[in-house]
Amino acid sequence: MALPAYATPGERIAYYALRLFVGLVLLFLISPILAIMPLSFNSESFFTYPMPGFSLKWYIGDEGFFTNGRWTGALYLSVIVAVSTTALASVLGTLAALGLARANLPGRAAIMAVLISPMIVPVIISAIGLFFFYASPWVGLNGTIPGIILAHTALATPFVVITVTATLMSFDRTLMRAGASCGAPPHTVFFKVVMPLILPGVISGGLFAFVTSFDEVIVILFIGGPEQRTLPRQMFAGIREQISPTITAAATVLILFSTALLITVELLRRRAERLRGIRN
Amino acid sequence: MAVIDAAASDTVMRAADGTPLKKKLRQAERREQLRALMLIAPLFLFIVVTFLFPIGSMLERAFYDSDVADNLPRTKALLANWDGKEVPGEDVFAAFAADMKAASKVKTVALIGKRLNYEIPAFKSKVVATGRKIDKVEQGPWKEAIIGIDPIWGEVGTWAVVKRSARSFTPFYLLGVLDLRQAADGSIERMPADRAIYVQILGRTFGISFLVTLCTLILGYPVAYLLATIPQRHASILMIFVLLPFWTSLLVRTTAWTILLQDGGVFSQVIHLTGITWLLNVLGLVDGEPQLFKTRFATVLAMTHIQLPFTLLPIYSVMKTISPTYMRAAKSLGGKPFYSFLRVYMPQTMSGVAAGCLLTFILSLGYYITPALVGGGTDSMIAGFIDTAMNSEANWGKASALGFMLLASTLVLYYVYNRLIGIDRMKLG
Known part of the structure; x- marks a missing residue:
């Protein structure tokens, strides 16, 4: 939408005003994230510019993100929980999405509503519900790692279901019949034909599941014991009690991590489009 | 045939x-x-x-609380026939004494006290004291003995509350979060003004969510429009500015705002350097440096930042499907640019606007982390009060009733969303 040569002065003003406004909004979106990163290299423990000096001590010093026991422990726990959640959620979610993709399933809308309910219910309500459930004597999962993994899996599966369902919508089912008519048994068709085509969707869903677990802070505040300090919980406690620059280092690492994920998902999306021969 | x-x-x-x-x-x-x-x-x-x-x-738990019923079973049975006109007779007091002695043995007097305390202020310590003293009394007449321990047991109102709270299915908690309560005769009345806070909290939660939705729409609509109408290769680059914050965790963005909005922090520096502080002072809106951290402004600012992509992306995806020929047609028919935009382009984007705004509004209702960290405790939204009821007051009935209100609002709005857009078509980045 370039400005045509015959544009009126009014149109010219609108054209540049719109660009200026959009520029400011985009600046507003990105600047908090960019502003926080340099502060993690501050040699002093305060949060203003200009910084007096450069230092890596919030990464590798006594209080550093990669060296302090509390932070490395939190990172370790978060990774364990997120990887387990991703594995469970991807398997359960993909199976369910494959089932949902079959034609004329009775009560499909109701089933879908149940499956994506964890995404709809406000997290604070899920947290309290799970707390009471885990506290009952015959469950007893409060303050345990399996409890956290199960809770995160419930919260993460809707993202897998939605992503994989979306991928399956554009999946050409005649390919399965083609495979079968060439003599392949159902499991061969699944692993050799279906899986490679829906894999980008499954991986995207898995990444969503990973992020859901890795970022989750409210549920862990309720069901986690004192020893279960995941990374978000450690950060939350840090902000509540006393803000140390290590938090900015943690934030920086997480921002870089989400940038990497963003790029991965985008590449997967392009690959999926290429595989299916869709072009813009 | x-x-x-x-x-x-x-x-x-x-x-x-x-x-x-x-x-x-x-x-x-x-x-x-x-x-x-x-x-x-x-x-x-x-x-x-x-x-x-x-x-x-x-x-x-918002409807059902059996703490009193479980621990005062005999009293409950006798009170069922009590007409509530005058203080019950010796039989009820004898049953009450027996129940309290039993409760003292299993150490559940405090539970009874906690539940009754919700309706009669400062009653818990009296119940606990009564429980302790009655344990030492060997013999009746119980009525005199108990009223002798605390004259409050000689009031009809006290027994009305005991009778009411001994019912396991109780409207008490749900009425409470609507600032209502049951009077002694069972009719529903308003909570006294000093205890009526929850309607205001519900209103504040809806107000903040509405304001955030409006801000994201005002900021997001022009961005979506520009991104949808410029060449794809430029749009892809600018889209990074939207998607990177979208992918960054909510906690990280809240952390960023917490740090930037500190008194004398980066945000104050920026508004000082750009002359906004000076302008606010000239207009007489603030005196000296504006207080930002732990204010309503900070909550709305941070929430707008976090929710902006949620509003923007559905609008963008709808705008991508609108052919530019419509606008050209409108102009060639003599429509002035602004008028054509208003009458031809905007109506076509409304489904995206509805989708984005509803999603942001629904998600804003449940916000907990951001108001707690950026906005300060005094300006909490409903989720913050659920946390307080759970962790500080240990009032599980109230927490559940507040949760019920939040969930009900959310589900009603999702129902509308599903009707308008279809929930399984929700876009994820």
């Missing part, structure tokens, strides 16, 4: 084993459906057992 039937059955197509093809097809379809259900079953059961059931039983 018989002749025709026989002729028809001969023309039915049959499979190799002799069953009609129609029947075969039905069988195959049923097998297919069964297989589909088998694939869904594991996740379905998982969600029902580990997610929906816990939430259901949590919500039950």
